Amino acid sequence: MKIAVSEDMRQIDRLAAEEYGLPELLLMESAGHRVAQAMEHLMGSVSGKTICVLAGSGNNGGDAFAAARYLSNMGAKIKIFLTCEPAHLKTASSRMKKASDKMGLEVHGLEEDRDWNRLHLALKFADGILDGILGTGFNGELKKKVLRLIEEVNEAGAKVLSIDIPSGVEADSGKVSTVAVMADMTLTLGLPKVGHLLSPGAEMTGQLIVDDIGIPKNLLQSEKIQQSLLDEKLAQPLLPLRGKAVHKGDCGRILVVAGSLGMTGAAALAATSALRAGAGLVTLAVPASVQPILAGQLLEVMVQPVEESTPGMFSGEAALNRLLELAQSHDAVLIGPGMGRAMETQDLIRMFTARVNKPLIMDADAIFAFNSTPDDLSKLPQVPVLTPHLGEMAGLLGVSVPELRESLLPIVREAANEYQCILVVKSECTLVAYPDGMAFFTSVGNPGMATAGSGDVLAGTIAGLMKQTESGLAPLAGVYLHGRAGDIAYGEKGEALLASDIRENLAQALKELRQKQMAGC
Ligand SMILES: NC(=O)C1=CN([C@@H]2O[C@H](COP(=O)(O)OP(=O)(O)OC[C@H]3O[C@@H](n4cnc5c(N)ncnc54)[C@H](O)[C@@H]3O)[C@@H](O)[C@H]2O)[C@@H](O)CC1
Ligand SMILES: [K+]
Structure with a gap:
């Protein structure tokens, strides 16, 4: 399913009228009908x-x-409050008001103190509240009157249904400048909006119901809409079924460059996750002095010692040459988890990534290596996959996390294009952005996944898929499998889940996806 920004919805609205002869009044009527049904459901x-x-x-x-007209026909007692002078209503809305006036439905303004007293009482004794204050046309700071109205709604105890998006949430970002309606349910029209998926909008939305309200599906599925939901349906075809005669080389030889003294766990998690994601063979390259620690605990991973000029960390020219040599015999390389931020290590990462000509995933400390020179990413010989969390993404771009959050989609999209990389930005709703502008928001995952090592598991999962599918699709397949595995782990362990629980459930997530592929659903 596509995900819209407000401009997409404006285009849909325009094309529905111009190409399909469906004027906004008709869609508004349909929206009103579906909203009334949703209210009944709520x-x-x-x-x-x-x-x-x-x-x-x-x-x-x-x-x-x-x-309101439909609800009145269904037997509800209706009290309408309007935030503007009736003369200032847009044309279609004005026509809808006229019909409701003709039915004798009560409409009040919000101008004087007595209007606010009436509203206060009405909200106090209401069984339900329908929020049609602001939709996708809202942006900026709330005007005073609307702000007060939203505060009154949030203080009332009745169930709230928001039309399209909770009023006060910006549709393109999920941003809430001051307050927003806290809805129990949101019935969104046509397509979900970015603001339903990102915080704090996501928390205001309550249960989200998507209704096409009769908008032609060609418009809802248009290629011009550049955001999609990364759900099971989208993930299924990403991983081709394995043939019976497959051997381990076909499933990918993956090199994981990770770890340092005191940070061996990240390396172990990343390498074993690549195997759990179905890679045929995984080599873990680590600084020589930590090799015995890891080799002792990892049965299925080949743990290779790399020469070190400073004990316990990736450093020196011999290490660079050894890593380049190892990369030659592998299909893809993951670099970064637990490598540390020492100057020598960071130099080595920059030199290695500039010379290795294999599909490349860069995580954690490998992303940090480009913090002051993100432009250099576009000069790398590959289109690398970067898997930053919000802090790492902000660090790479030299902005603060709040600045990044405020315009997450446009900022990340522009960075993917400018630095010619695939960005997997981990947050409450992981975002995958491609250099051509396409962006995907995951539909799976939970708060329990905010745990140490979860990112190492994701990077390893994507690495493990690099040969099993097209390397450009592996980030999508990996994000989906990782989120689904996290959801299975959450079902078993709740919020106390560990990164290793996510890793262990990759097998189940993959199995589910395969079973559905085979069943053809
Ligand atoms: N295909 C579509 O896109 C359809 C959209 N429909 C509805 O149309 C809505 C979008 O309509 P509009 O573009 O008229 O936008 P809105 O209904 O969101 O309202 C925009 C109005 O809100 C006010 N406003 C904007 N910023 C404000 C602020 N900071 N503080 C206080 N007031 C502010 C302005 O007066 C502006 O005219 C959708 O959310 C949906 O509910 C439906 O009628 C059916 C079809
Ligand atoms: K609304």
Whole structure:
């Protein structure tokens, strides 16, 4: 399923009218009908119940007027509050208001103290609240009146259904400048919006229901919409089925360059996750002095010692030459987990990545190596996959985490294009962005995955898939499998899950995906 930004929705609206003869009034009517049905679903039954309908000046308010008409027909008692002068309503919304006026539905303004007192009482005794204050047309700082209205809604105890997006949440970013409606349910029109997936918008959304409201599917699936949901349906075809005569070389020989004294766990997790993701053979290259620690605990991984000029860390020219030589006999390379940030190690990472001509995944300390020179990423001989968390991404770009969060999608998209890399940005909703502008938001994962080593498992998972599918698709397949494995682990262990629980459930996640592939669903 595609995910929209507000500009996508404006284009859909325009094309629905121009190419399909579906003017906004018609879609608004359909939206109103579906919203009323969703309200019935949320409240059990609306008959005899009092519903406060809050309408803004834009088309979101028009949807609310249309829904009010349906809800009234269904037997609900309706009280409408409008944030603007009726004369300032947009054309379609004004027509919806006229129909509701003709039905005799109560409409109040929010101008004077007595209006606010009336609202306060109405909200207090309401069984349900319908939020049609602001939709995808909102941005910037909330105007005072709307801010006060949203605060009143959040203080009332009734169930809240938001139309399209909780009012106060920016559709393109999930940003909330001051306050936003805390919805129990959001019925979104046409497509989910980026703001439903990213925090804090994601927390305001409640249960998300997507309704196409009759918008033609060609418009909803248009290639011009550059964001998609990375769900099971999208993930399934990414991993071709294995033939019976497959041998381990076909499944990928993966080199993992990771670890240093005191950080051997990251190396072990990354290497074993690559195997769990189905790689045929994994070599873990580590500084020579830590090799015995890892070789003793990893049965299936070949642990290769690399010469070190400083004990316990990747350093020196001999190490560089050894790593380049090892890379020759492998299909893909993962570099970074647990390598540390010592100057010599960072120099080595930059020299190695500039010379290794294999599909490359860069994680953790390997990303840090490019912090002051991100432009150099575009000069690498490959299109590398980078797997930063928000802090690492902000560090790479020289911005703060709040600045990055505020415009996550455009910033990450631009960086993927400018630095010619595939960015897998880990957050509450992992984002994968490609140099051509395509972006994917994962549909799986949970708060328990915010645990040490989870990132090492993801980097290893993607590495393990590099030969099993096209290397450009491995980040998508890896993010999906990692999230799904995390969800299985969460089901068993809850929030106390460990990174190794995610790794162990990769097998189950992969098995599920394969079974569904074979069943052809
Ligand atoms: N295909 C579509 O995209 C459809 C969209 N529809 C509805 O149309 C909505 C979008 O309509 P609009 O573009 O009219 O936008 P909105 O309904 O979100 O309202 C925009 C209005 O809100 C006010 N506003 C903007 N920023 C504000 C701020 N910071 N503080 C206070 N007020 C502010 C302005 O007066 C502006 O005119 C969607 O969310 C959806 O509910 C539906 O009617 C059906 C089809
Ligand atoms: K809304």
